[in-house]
Amino acid sequence: MSSQEPILYTVDLKKYFGEVRAVDGVSFKISPGEVVALIGPNGAGKTTFVNVITGYFNPDAGKIYYQGKDITKASRIKKIRMGIARSFQLVNLYDELTALDNVRIAVLSRLGKTSIFWKPVERFDDVRSEALEILASFGLEEKAEVPAKALPQGERKLLDVAVAFALRPRVLLLDEPTSGVSSKDKHTIMERIVPTVRNEKIATMIIEHDMDIVFGYSDRVVVMYDGKILAEGKPEEIRQSREVQEKLLGVTAGAS
Amino acid sequence: MPSHASKQVRNKIIGYLIFLLVLALIPLFVRAGIITEFVQNLLMYSIIFAIAGLAFNILLGYSGLLSFGHAAYFAVGAYTVALAPQFIGETSFEVLILLALAASAIVSMAFGYIAVRLTRIFFAIMTLALTQLVWALILKLYWYTGGSDGVNVKAKPLLGIPFNEFMSRPEYLNTVFYYYLLGIFAISLFIIWLVVNSPFGRALLATRDNETRAEFVGIRVRLYRWYAFIISGVFTGLAGALFAVLNGHVTPEQADWIFSGDIVFVAVLGGFRFFEGPILGSIIFIFVRQYAMGYTIFWRLILGSVLIVLILAFPSGIMGALNSIANRIRAGSRILPAAPTPTPTAITDIKHHQEGGREK
Numbered sequence: 375m376s377s378q379e380p381i382l383y384t385v386d387l388k389k390y391f392g393e394v395r396a397v398d399g400v401s402f403k404i405s406p407g408e409v410v411a412l413i414g415p416n417g418a419g420k421t422t423f424v425n426v427i428t429g430y431f432n433p434d435a436g437k438i439y440y441q442g443k444d445i446t447k448a449s450r451i452k453k454i455r456m457g458i459a460r461s462f463q464l465v466n467l468y469d470e471l472t473a474l475d476n477v478r479i480a481v482l483s484r485l486g487k488t489s490i491f492w493k494p495v496e497r498f499d500d501v502r503s504e505a506l507e508i509l510a511s512f513g514l515e516e517k518a519e520v521p522a523k524a525l526p527q528g529e530r531k532l533l534d535v536a537v538a539f540a541l542r543p544r545v546l547l548l549d550e551p552t553s554g555v556s557s558k559d560k561h562t563i564m565e566r567i568v569p570t571v572r573n574e575k576i577a578t579m580i581i582e583h584d585m586d587i588v589f590g591y592s593d594r595v596v597v598m599y600d601g602k603i604l605a606e607g608k609p610e611e612i613r614q615s616r617e618v619q620e621k622l623l624g625v626t627a628g629a630s
Numbered sequence: 631m632p633s634h635a636s637k638q639v640r641n642k643i644i645g646y647l648i649f650l651l652v653l654a655l656i657p658l659f660v661r662a663g664i665i666t667e668f669v670q671n672l673l674m675y676s677i678i679f680a681i682a683g684l685a686f687n688i689l690l691g692y693s694g695l696l697s698f699g700h701a702a703y704f705a706v707g708a709y710t711v712a713l714a715p716q717f718i719g720e721t722s723f724e725v726l727i728l729l730a731l732a733a734s735a736i737v738s739m740a741f742g743y744i745a746v747r748l749t750r751i752f753f754a755i756m757t758l759a760l761t762q763l764v765w766a767l768i769l770k771l772y773w774y775t776g777g778s779d780g781v782n783v784k785a786k787p788l789l790g791i792p793f794n795e796f797m798s799r800p801e802y803l804n805t806v807f808y809y810y811l812l813g814i815f816a817i818s819l820f821i822i823w824l825v826v827n828s829p830f831g832r833a834l835l836a837t838r839d840n841e842t843r844a845e846f847v848g849i850r851v852r853l854y855r856w857y858a859f860i861i862s863g864v865f866t867g868l869a870g871a872l873f874a875v876l877n878g879h880v881t882p883e884q885a886d887w888i889f890s891g892d893i894v895f896v897a898v899l900g901g902f903r904f905f906e907g908p909i910l911g912s913i914i915f916i917f918v919r920q921y922a923m924g925y926t927i928f929w930r931l932i933l934g935s936v937l938i939v940l941i942l943a944f945p946s947g948i949m950g951a952l953n954s955i956a957n958r959i960r961a962g963s964r965i966l967p968a969a970p971t972p973t974p975t976a977i978t979d980i981k982h983h984q985e986g987g988r989e990k
Contacts, residue, residue, distance in 0.1 A: 450845065450846075451845075454846065454847070454848040460846060466842050466843040467839075467840060468835060468836050468838075468839035468840050468843065469839055469840070470838075470839050471835055471839060475835070478832065479832050479844075479847060479849075480847040482829045482833070487829045488829050488832070488833040488854075489833075489857075490830060491828045491830035491831070491861075492828065493824070493828055493829075494639070494828060495827060495828055495831070495832050496639065498829065501829075537847065538846075540847075541847060
């Protein structure tokens with residue numbers, strides 16, 4: 375997997391907020407079909423890193439390459455259209471709309487159909503069935519007609535990922551897809567996400583705090599600390615790294 | 631599932647057709663002496679307000695943007711019909727309507743371009759401020775607009791036929807103009823329904839519910855809000871154009887922020903979370919206002935009290951109140967026979983049923 379050309383890589387990426395060096399020279403790469411866990415203590419710069427890649431913030435220095443092209447300056451919308459999608463740590467859904475509509479809007483947007491105003495949305499049978507298929511692959515087919523706000527937290531987290539997935543991305547950045555749910559539900563969520571993204575050969579980066587999840591589902595682990603990459607390697611290598619243990623796992627084990 | 635959704639749509643369309651049919655029979659009821667011409671006249675005002683309310687609700691209900699400036703587009707439509715004959719001579723109403731649509735499109739493009747940069751209260755204040763601009767212009771350009779006296783508007787030929795020349799004004803309004811108005815209402819209803827139920831309408835709902843997510847699925851939020859603003863403004867202008875002929879007189883009052891408030895009132899009263907809300911709201915607003923005006927010069931006090939009660943007791947408007955009653959009856963008859971101990975999922979399902987109703 376690592377022998378493959380990376381689909382996305384960053385070179386010495388930096389993002390400062392005044393004195394705070396949130397992302398401080400990160401060089402990172404990810405290949406198609408790879409599931410990378412990005413771990414690190416709170417404030418290590420993980421979410422900022424995702425925000426810079428997706429164009430929410432412009433980097434202060436460094437480059438982002440996607441499919442061999444420099445996309446550092448590309449707009450948010452352009453990056454989405456190119457195939458870089460994300461989910462959110464705090465679920466971002468259309469709360470009043472059904473699960474089906476949450477996914478359907480993403481499908482319509484990907485197909486460039488959201489400007490059609492002269493035909494009822496229900497007449498787009500292909501869009502509807504694709505949205506239902508996506509819901510099914512996340513185990514949400516029964517909930518298609520339920521408003522997002524009425525779903526339990528675990529399913530809201532899944533739906534958030536399903537919406538990103540509906541954009542058919544080549545790179546998927548998942549910001550804590552299992553935060554705020556019980557540890558049993560964490561596994562249910564990962565059992566849904568990981569096979570689905572592997573199936574589609576999507577390069578997936580998952581920000582995660584739960585070490586069971588990190589070691590259980592990722593191909594590679596990247597450890598961020600103080601805006602820098604502290605260590606990187608296969609899950610078992612990271613588990614055995616003394617430096618990581620001291621700076622991260624020790625803290626996490628103590629906390630949980 | 632698809633049959634369920636399409637069945638719902640079919641029922642709704644049947645409902646609209648019955649409603650339009652009843653409206654079409656009104657002149658016959660008048661002739662039979664069941665209702666008075668005056669009531670028919672009020673209905674015409676209601677229909678015009680309904681078009682403006684439906685248009686306004688594309689913003690409030692479907693985009694989450696409270697415009698306090700819809701009087702501007704209404705007035706632009708009305709004044710276009712009133713003033714254009716000075717320059718192009720008397721023509722058929724269709725020509726004037728097209729001019730009114732064009733004028734309100736231009737004004738709403740310009741105002742919308744500025745307003746969609748903002749949201750929430752800032753959007754409301756900006757639209758209010760922009761409307762006052764139109765109001766001030768109408769008042770100050772009195773050599774064209776007649777200032778606070780306004781302009782008289784003659785009855786117009788319809789579809790090129792000069793009904794106005796061989797009919798008395800009341801006869802013209804209560805027969806041919808009535809059906810003309812009804813036709814335009816039906817077309818507007820159809821188009822606005824299509825807009826809010828289209829993929830574009832869904833995109834608007836997305837921007838309403840979660841702007842961040844809408845952006846991250848690739849929707850250009852501001853641009854879509856601008857489109858919605860223009861569509862809303864154009865249909866409000868159309869309502870204004872119809873108003874000019876029905877009222878026979880246009881004044882700066884139609885550009886006043888109080889008039890903007892009336893349009894907001896109509897949508898909130900009927901229920902802005904429902905497509906049909908503004909229609910119901912318009913009918914009730916026009917009739918209550920008429921009878922309140924008959925009682926007291928403080929009729930706005932009565933409307934204000936209605937609004938306070940409404941917001942406290944029925945925040946989702948009359949449609950919302952009716953809908954939750956209907957749901958309770960339906961849910962009651964479904965759940966009572968079995969009377970099972972509700973599992974947690976059953977509870978959320980019922981809850982969602984009641985709340986979910988607010989959507990449609």
